[in-house]
Amino acid sequence: MLGTANATAEPLELALYARDAGVAEGHAVAVCWPATGAQLAAAVRVARAHGRPFVVRGSGTGLAGGATPLGDPVVIVTTRLDRILEVDARSRVAWVEPGVLNLDLSRAVRHLGLHYAPDPSSQQACTIGGNVGTNAGGPHCLAYGVTSAHVLAVEVVLPDGEVALLGGLAPDEPGYDLRGCFVGSEGTMGAATRIAVRLTPDPPEVATMLCAFASVEDAAATVSETIASGVLPAALEMMDAPITRAVEDFVGAGYPRDAQAVLLVEVDGLPAGVAEQAAQVEAIARAHGATAVRTAADEAERALLWKGRKSAFGAIARIAPDYYLHDAVVPRTRLVEVLGEIARIAAAHRLLVMNVFHAGDGNLHPLIVFDGREPGTWQRVRAAGTAILEACLDAGGVLTGEHGVGVEKRDLMPRLFGPDDLDAQARLRDAFDPDGAANPMKVLPRGSRCGELQRVPEGTWI
Amino acid sequence: MDLTPLQEAVASARTVVAVGARTQWRIGEPVAPDAAVVRAPAGVVRHEPADMTVTVGAGTPFGDLDRVLAAAGQECPLDPADPRATVGGVLAAGLSGLRRLRLGPLRDLVLEVRVVLGDGRVVKGGGPTVKNVTGYDLPRLYVGSLGTLGVLAQVTLRCRPRPTVSRWCRAPEPPPAGTRPSAVLWDGERVQVCFEGVRADVDAQCRGLPEIDGPVLPAGAHRGRISVPPGAVRPLAASLAALRGLRWCAQLGVGTVHVATDDVPALVAAREAAHAHGGWLLCEQGAPGLPAFGRPLPNAALMRRVKDAFDPDGKFAPGRLPLAGAPAAGARA
Ligand SMILES: Cc1cc2nc3c(=O)[nH]c(=O)nc-3n(C[C@H](O)[C@H](O)[C@H](O)COP(=O)(O)OP(=O)(O)OC[C@H]3O[C@@H](n4cnc5c(N)ncnc54)[C@H](O)[C@@H]3O)c2cc1C
Numbered sequence: 131m132l133g134t135a136n137a138t139a140e141p142l143e144l145a146l147y148a149r150d151a152g153v154a155e156g157h158a159v160a161v162c163w164p165a166t167g168a169q170l171a172a173a174v175r176v177a178r179a180h181g182r183p184f185v186v187r188g189s190g191t192g193l194a195g196g197a198t199p200l201g202d203p204v205v206i207v208t209t210r211l212d213r214i215l216e217v218d219a220r221s222r223v224a225w226v227e228p229g230v231l232n233l234d235l236s237r238a239v240r241h242l243g244l245h246y247a248p249d250p251s252s253q254q255a256c257t258i259g260g261n262v263g264t265n266a267g268g269p270h271c272l273a274y275g276v277t278s279a280h281v282l283a284v285e286v287v288l289p290d291g292e293v294a295l296l297g298g299l300a301p302d303e304p305g306y307d308l309r310g311c312f313v314g315s316e317g318t319m320g321a322a323t324r325i326a327v328r329l330t331p332d333p334p335e336v337a338t339m340l341c342a343f344a345s346v347e348d349a350a351a352t353v354s355e356t357i358a359s360g361v362l363p364a365a366l367e368m369m370d371a372p373i374t375r376a377v378e379d380f381v382g383a384g385y386p387r388d389a390q391a392v393l394l395v396e397v398d399g400l401p402a403g404v405a406e407q408a409a410q411v412e413a414i415a416r417a418h419g420a421t422a423v424r425t426a427a428d429e430a431e432r433a434l435l436w437k438g439r440k441s442a443f444g445a446i447a448r449i450a451p452d453y454y455l456h457d458a459v460v461p462r463t464r465l466v467e468v469l470g471e472i473a474r475i476a477a478a479h480r481l482l483v484m485n486v487f488h489a490g491d492g493n494l495h496p497l498i499v500f501d502g503r504e505p506g507t508w509q510r511v512r513a514a515g516t517a518i519l520e521a522c523l524d525a526g527g528v529l530t531g532e533h534g535v536g537v538e539k540r541d542l543m544p545r546l547f548g549p550d551d552l553d554a555q556a557r558l559r560d561a562f563d564p565d566g567a568a569n570p571m572k573v574l575p576r577g578s579r580c581g582e583l584q585r586v587p588e589g590t591w592i
Numbered sequence: 593m594d595l596t597p598l599q600e601a602v603a604s605a606r607t608v609v610a611v612g613a614r615t616q617w618r619i620g621e622p623v624a625p626d627a628a629v630v631r632a633p634a635g636v637v638r639h640e641p642a643d644m645t646v647t648v649g650a651g652t653p654f655g656d657l658d659r660v661l662a663a664a665g666q667e668c669p670l671d672p673a674d675p676r677a678t679v680g681g682v683l684a685a686g687l688s689g690l691r692r693l694r695l696g697p698l699r700d701l702v703l704e705v706r707v708v709l710g711d712g713r714v715v716k717g718g719g720p721t722v723k724n725v726t727g728y729d730l731p732r733l734y735v736g737s738l739g740t741l742g743v744l745a746q747v748t749l750r751c752r753p754r755p756t757v758s759r760w761c762r763a764p765e766p767p768p769a770g771t772r773p774s775a776v777l778w779d780g781e782r783v784q785v786c787f788e789g790v791r792a793d794v795d796a797q798c799r800g801l802p803e804i805d806g807p808v809l810p811a812g813a814h815r816g817r818i819s820v821p822p823g824a825v826r827p828l829a830a831s832l833a834a835l836r837g838l839r840w841c842a843q844l845g846v847g848t849v850h851v852a853t854d855d856v857p858a859l860v861a862a863r864e865a866a867h868a869h870g871g872w873l874l875c876e877q878g879a880p881g882l883p884a885f886g887r888p889l890p891n892a893a894l895m896r897r898v899k900d901a902f903d904p905d906g907k908f909a910p911g912r913l914p915l916a917g918a919p920a921a922g923a924r925a
Contacts, residue, residue, distance in 0.1 A: 221823040243769075265725045276723065278732070279700045294891050299821035300871045301697065301847050302687055302736070305889040305913065306898055310699055310732030314725050334770050358642035360665055360753035400772055402792030459721040461643045491723040492643075528719040529726040539726075546726055547716065554715040555728045557901035561894065573727065 136169070136210075137162035147187065147205045153454070154195035154537045158185070158205040165210045167227070167285065167293075167323035174321065175291035177204040183567045184289075186321035188229065188260030191252045193455055194536030196264060196316045201570040206321060208259050214238055215324065222329040223282065223299060228259025228322045232266075235327070244329040247274040250532070251440050259322050265314030267532035269365040269439065272490040273398075274330060276532065278313040285324035286312060289563040299326060311558060316534050317569040319562035333364070333398035337408040338426040338435055341415040342389035346370055346473075346485070349391035350465040352418045353489040356395075357462050359414060361407045365396040366490025367439055373446075373486045373497075380445035383438025384431075386422060393489065394439050442486045450482075450499035454511050458519055460527035462492040471521045472496050479514040493531035494522065520545075535573045543575050552578040593637050593649055595706070595714055595745050601630045602743055602907075603712030609909050610743040612681025613653065615674040618877050619685045620738045620912040621884045627910060632680045632745050636660050644751045645703060645720065650680025650744040666751040669695040673809075680744040686736025687817065687874075690807060691786065693845045694774040695752075702731040704748035707741070710907040720748050733898070739909040741902040755788035761801035766844055771797045776844040777807055780833050784808065784841075810839035812852030814859050814878035820871030822847040831865040838862055847871070856882060885914065892916040 138144070139160045149155045159182060164170040170186075177184040183203040190197050199205050211227035214235060218224070219242045226235060232253040236245040249268035250256055256266070262284060267276040274280075283297040297309030312319050343349040349368055356366065369377070371390045378385045385392055393415070397407040412423050426432035446453050460468045469485065476483035476498070487495040496518050500507050519529060519542060529539045529546055543552060556578040562568075602608050605628035612631075632650035636657065639646045641664040648657055655675035661667050670682045671689020688697040704718040707730075717730020734744055758774075763783040766776050772793075775786040784807050787797045818840075820828050825842045828849065832840045838858040842849040851862045856879050863873035863886045875884050889895060896915040 218823060221821065223821075223823075265729075267723060267725075271723070275696065275700055276725075278729070279696060288894070294894065296891065298890075299823075299847070300819040301692070302817070302819050302874070303890065304736075304872060304874060304885050305891070305915075306737055306741075306895050307686075307699060307732045307735060308891055308894060308898070310729050310735075311898075314729055331769075334772075354642060357644060362753055400789060400793035400796070402796070403790045406790050459719075459723050461640065461645075461721060463640065463642045488723070492721055493723050526720060528721050528724045531721070531723040532725055534725055535727065543727060546719065550709075550713045551716045551727075554709070554717065554730065554902065558728050558730070558733065558898065561897040561901045564897075 136164065147199065147207070150190040150192040150195060150197040152193045152195040152198070152536065152538055154198045156199040157202060158199040159202050161205045161207060163207045163210050167211070170206060170208070170211065170321055170323050171287045171291060171293055173204065173206050174287050174289070178291060178567060183570045185569050186259070186263070186317045188257030188263070189255050191256045192260060192264060192534065192536065193457070194530065194534040194538040196534050196536035196569070196572060198537055200537065200572070203570070208257060211323070217242070219244065221299070222331070223326055224329055225324055225326050226258050228257060228262070228325060230258050232256050232258055232261060239329055243332050245332060246280065246327060247271070247330040248277045248280055251443065258325055258327065262313050262322050262325055263315070263317050264532065264534040267488065267493065269367050269488060272366055272488065273362055273364040278310060280328045281309065281313050281325060282328055283326040284309055284312055284322045286320040286322050288320045289565065289568040293323070314534070316536060316573055318559055318572055320568055335401045335404040336396060336398045336432065337404050338432040339395045339408065339411060340385065340424045340435055341393040341395060341420045342386045342422040343391045344389070344419060344421055346391045346469055347466050348418045348420070349393050350469055350489070352393060352415050352420070354462055354465055355414050355418070356411055357490065359410060361397070361410050363395050363407070363411070363490055364398040365394070367394040368392070368485065368487055368489035369394070369439070369442065370485040372482070372484045373442055376445040376449055377438045377442055380448060381437055381441045383434050385438055389421065394435060446484070446497065446499060450501065452500050452502040454498045454515060456494070456496045456515055456518055457530050457533040458494050458522035458527055459531040460492045460494060460522050460525045464525040465489065465492065468494065468521060468525050472518055475514055475517045475521065479510045481510060481514050488531070491531070492527070537572055540573060541575050593633055593635065593746055595633065595708065598630060598632060598743065598745055599708050599712040599714065601628070602708045602710065605630070607907050607910050608743065610680065610684070610739045612651065612678030613674070613676045615672065615677040616681060616685040616687070616876070618875055619687070619884065621914055623912050624910040630743060632678070632743060634678070637746065639664065641666060643722070645722065645748055646751055647720070647746065647748040648679055649746055650678065652679050653677070654679060654682060661751055662754060665754050667754040668701060668749045668751045670698065670701065679747060683735050683747065684737060684739045684744060690777070690843065691774040693776065693843065694772060694788070699732045699735040701750050702735060702747055703750055705731045705734050705744060706746040707734065708743040708745050710742070710903055710905055714745065715742070722750055738912045740899060740913050742908060757791045757794040758786065758788045759794055759798055760784060760786050760804045760806055761798050762804050763801050767797065775807070777841050778844050779841045780829055809850050810841050810852035812839060813854050814856055815850070815852045815876045816859055816862065816873045816879070817876050818849040818851060818862065818866040818871055818873045820847050820849065820866060820869045824869040824871065825849065828865060828869040828871070831868065832862060835861050835865070889914065
């Protein structure tokens with residue numbers, strides 16, 4: 131149906147699709163690259179006809195093992211479905227195929243004074259389909275909302291091979307918000323083949339500020355107070371000293387090397403509001419002992435400040451052989467104490483942890499850097515990771531803010547949800563996928579609903 | 593918040609309908625008259641001003657919530673037309689307010705839900721933080737579900753800073769690019785526009801425009817709400833303008849068109865126009881006997897499976913949503 135050029139069962143090629151950017155490893159029986167929505171639907175039907183589950187995959191930059199093939203599935207890769215189908219500048223809507231890269235969409239509409247607001251740090255590499263799968267976030271989601279707030283409609287191939295359009299361009303479609311259910315379902319409710327996204331007008335005025343601090347506590351307290359004071363920044367990102375220095379060495383973004391923490395704060399909107407909010411942020415930062423507050427003088431300086439933030443992971447890759455990136459959310463009032471706790475946990479496990487994260491919405495990304503070749507290190511990394519997540523939950527937080535549950539956090543779900551809660555989620559999933567054919571063994575732990583036995587794959591740390 | 597009385601009331605009844613303030617009771621098909629009436633508890637459980645979140649009983653009147661938030665310089669833009677509407681009722685009806693253009697739809701405001709299911713169990717979905725992708729998105733599923741998937745008992749909502757100035761003006765035409773209106777209403781002749789923010793920005797955007805007390809929406813015995821893709825509003829407007837006795841007002845950039853009339857046939861004609869432009873007309877008031885939705889719901893078979901998954905005995909709001917297939921009494925234990 132797809133032709134041999136578009137599908138393979140060669141072991142060497144299959145191995146390339148055994149995992150995503152996370153640590154869990156699985157095994158696919160076949161991989162295919164459909165070039166049209168109809169081919170994608172056909173691939174689902176072929177897999178089902180052969181009694182195989184299927185896993186839809188974008189760029190494989192997911193960090194929770196969402197695209198890791200478990201249960202010997204067929205992997206369906208969307209990277210050839212990469213067309214921007216339609217841009218309606220007047221209605222500010224674009225229809226795209228799922229394999230369109232996030233940043234390519236914003237680039238394609240830039241000349242219209244529009245952009246696609248969700249901007250994950252991986253936006254040069256990840257697909258809009260993958261973003262829909264994980265309900266991806268990014269720095270600018272603080273004011274503008276995560277992926278779900280920007281997806282108006284999704285055409286999906288349901289796990290039985292039927293095609294359905296969920297949501298629509300008209301507001302308040304009657305009936306259940308199936309679109310809302312699908313976004314963030316990590317490939318367990320079917321595969322998106324076409325997506326209608328909202329485009330956002332570029333703000334008339336932007337102020338981007340870099341605030342330096344002599345301690346992580348001062349920076350965190352500035353974040354909490356900024357939110358509490360009623361300022362709603364477009365973005366509010368934090369980096370601690372090790373990250374700041376690594377980034378500075380890597381791209382020379384003009385970050386202060388001697389700071390213990392920096393905040394990258396952006397406010398946007400109309401001129402007077404921007405001026406007022408920028409002044410407020412500066413006053414709060416200074417009241418918390420900011421050692422420097424610098425506002426980007428022009429677009430070039432602004433771009434450089436953001437380049438630093440978005441290169442953080444590339445910078446780490448240069449200095450440590452391995453890293454483990456976590457993702458959890460805590461209430462914004464608890465940042466100071468949770469960051470302190472994370473530092474204590476890292477010290478207790480003799481590990482280096484760095485922090486670069488979406489501070490404005492409390493979305494922590496503790497990054498453990500290590501050398502996995504040293505015996506026993508992986509055990510310590512796992513133990514520290516679990517302790518960090520527990521600390522976040524104890525502070526009233528949740529397991530994941532944007533990377534998803536996948537297989538990584540699947541078995542931690544009972545820490546946040548009771549049996550009845552998990553049962554309800556399992557029922558919702560079953561309504562979409564009664565046979566469990568779409569991305570099996572993900573998101574919900576075994577036994578959420580009289581479940582089948584699920585093996586935890588090698589390499590997961592849970 | 594003690595949910596046990598609600599749990600017991602739900603568990604012991606054969607069929608159940610959750611009632612708020614009945615301000616949007618006409619939304620959806622009529623519920624079977626013998627369904628037992630239940631009410632969610634009222635009251636603000638927890639407001640975390642520094643985290644911009646609030647947890648309330650779903651029976652809390654919007655006006656009460658708004659007063660609590662206003663005291664802290666915040667708001668939660670549920671924006672029901674009638675402030676007596678309960679939080680749970682607004683969410684279950686799922687109809688966003690006039691400021692959707694700038695503040696987004698209702699469904700983006702809900703962080704966590706606690707719902708009572710048919711056997712009296714309480715199920716939690718979502719989480720208390722402002723960002724969260726842990727598990728499936730039950731909060732969004734419940735927004736607009738019209739009480740057919742269980743009773744919303746308690747919800748956690750996202751708040752935002754209350755604008756220092758909020759002003760409605762009349763204008764000859766929609767505001768130009770570069771402005772940031774919260775709402776633009778157009779009735780074919782006049783524009784009513786809402787600007788919010790700091791005073792200097794609002795003043796600059798309102799320059800030369802006469803201020804008005806607040807928006808005026810079409811009135812009449814029979815009211816409806818049309819939803820079309822935003823780009824279809826102008827062609828639709830041309831059709832509506834030709835209908836005798838129909839008054840209408842569109843939310844530009846959103847695609848919602850409020851219509852009102854004193855004779856039902858005009859509403860029926862407006863519905864036909866909505867269908868011709870790729871949309872819907874939902875009955876909001878009056879129009880006795882007129883079907884609530886006017887067209888089969890999209891993906892009705894999938895919606896039916898969702899309904900059966902959460903309400904296997906067909907206990908909640910029987911009749912409200914016209915879904916394919918028979919009510920699945922006892923379909924799943
Ligand atoms: C350096 C780095 C930085 C990152 N920064 C961020 C960040 O700031 N914010 C953030 O949210 N994430 C971030 N991520 C994680 C990752 O980029 C996102 O999760 C992204 O959304 C994944 O997109 P992808 O195309 O790679 O999808 P994949 O990894 O291929 O798949 C992700 C999930 O989506 C499902 N999926 C893929 N395509 C479809 C489809 N068409 N229909 C239905 N389901 C589908 C898959 O089954 C899987 O469960 C980062 C990752 C890296 C490596």
